[in-house]
Amino acid sequence: MNFRGKAKRLDDIDLPREAAAIGVGEDEIHAILDAESAGKGFDDKGRPKMLFEPHIFYRLLGPGLSRDRAVRESLAYPGWKRDYPSDSYPRLLRAMAIHSEIALQSASWGMGQVMGFNHAAAGFPTARAMVTAFLDDEEVHLRAMITFIKTNKLDDELRRHDWAGFARGYNGPGFSKNRYDKKIAAAFAKWQRIKDTPWEKEEVTLPPLDYVPTVKVVKPAPVKIGFWARLFAAIFGKAP
Numbered sequence: 001m002n003f004r005g006k007a008k009r010l011d012d013i014d015l016p017r018e019a020a021a022i023g024v025g026e027d028e029i030h031a032i033l034d035a036e037s038a039g040k041g042f043d044d045k046g047r048p049k050m051l052f053e054p055h056i057f058y059r060l061l062g063p064g065l066s067r068d069r070a071v072r073e074s075l076a077y078p079g080w081k082r083d084y085p086s087d088s089y090p091r092l093l094r095a096m097a098i099h100s101e102i103a104l105q106s107a108s109w110g111m112g113q114v115m116g117f118n119h120a121a122a123g124f125p126t127a128r129a130m131v132t133a134f135l136d137d138e139e140v141h142l143r144a145m146i147t148f149i150k151t152n153k154l155d156d157e158l159r160r161h162d163w164a165g166f167a168r169g170y171n172g173p174g175f176s177k178n179r180y181d182k183k184i185a186a187a188f189a190k191w192q193r194i195k196d197t198p199w200e201k202e203e204v205t206l207p208p209l210d211y212v213p214t215v216k217v218v219k220p221a222p223v224k225i226g227f228w229a230r231l232f233a234a235i236f237g238k239a240p
Contacts, residue, residue, distance in 0.1 A: 001096075001128075003089065005135025007046040010111075012197045014139045018146050022155040026196055031187035032145070032170070033111050035180060041111035041138035048110045048134040048141070052088040055080045057095055057106035060117065066098050073098075101127055110134045112145030121151040161188070 015026040033039045037049050058076035061067040070076035075095045085091060088107065095103035104127035105116035116127035122144040124130035133140050149155055149170070157166040163185045167175035175181060 001131070003047040003050075003131075003135065004045070006137065007042045007135070008137040008139075009041075010138045010142065013199050014142060016197050016199045018139075018142050021146055022150055022158065024155070024158050027188055027191040027194075028158050028161075029142070029146075030191040031184045033142075034187035034190075035183040036113040037111050039111070041134070041141045047089065048131065049113070050088055050092065050107050050109055051084065051113065052092045052095065052103075052107045053080075053115075054083070054091075054106075056115070056117070057103060060102045060105055061099060070095065070098050104128055104131055110141030110144070111138055112141055112148070114141075114144055114148055118148055121148045123147040161185075163188075 015029055019026050019029045030039070041049060043049055054070075054074075054076050055078065057070060058067060058078055061070060061076060067076060073094060075091060075098070092103055092107055095106065105119070108115050109131060114122050114130070116130065119125070119127045119130040122130060124133065124144070130144065134144075149158065152169055154166055154169045156162075157169065163181040164175075167181040167184060171180045
């Protein structure tokens with residue numbers, strides 16, 4: 001994978017439309033995106049924003065030769081360390097040489113920084129499928145984040161503005177160490193002072209699943225045959 005696609009930014013309408021799916025406004029979603037990725041899903045090279053986590057790689061690999069190799073190459077260690085290079089992609093690529101899927105699961109991705117091991121909760125069969133889908137459009141990042149929130153039933157906390165409850169479910173039990181809930185609350189207060197994107201919710205009525213459309217068959221009108229044509233057919237056995 002070269003991790004480069006179309007790298008399309010969000011359209012203005014994407015935020016309020018996706019936010020409505022969980023009963024919140026765009027300010028709540030803006031707040032999460034600010035805390036997770038400063039509101040941008042791609043880096044300056046057009047790749048999805050990504051942070052590789054060696055302690056997750058260690059845990060997901062489990063005991064064995066692969067983990068031993070990862071430890072020797074400083075790609076895995078048992079506990080979290082504040083040890084992030086300015087660009088995590090070279091380290092990710094080295095980890096992928098040991099185990100591609102687990103390496104992708106061991107990183108957080110895109111606007112919402114959804115962990116790769118949460119791919120199923122975000123609506124994807126594998127981490128690779130999620131990352132591949134993230135290459136082209138931030139709207140996919142946003143929808144994956146919304147799906148993850150719904151799957152984990154964190155939308156209630158978001159609607160109540162229970163920032164600590166949301167942070168615990170979204171960012172893990174150690175959220176308070178980096179004041180994650182405070183960051184979301186401050187970002188929400190900022191966005192509350194900014195005018196929302198105007199939009200109208202589209203109401204689409206779909207037919208029931210057992211609906212079978214009725215197709216009216218129009219039969220062609222009978223062709224009138226004149227006297228001389230009938231006489232010709234009687235004599236020669238065919239129409240003129």
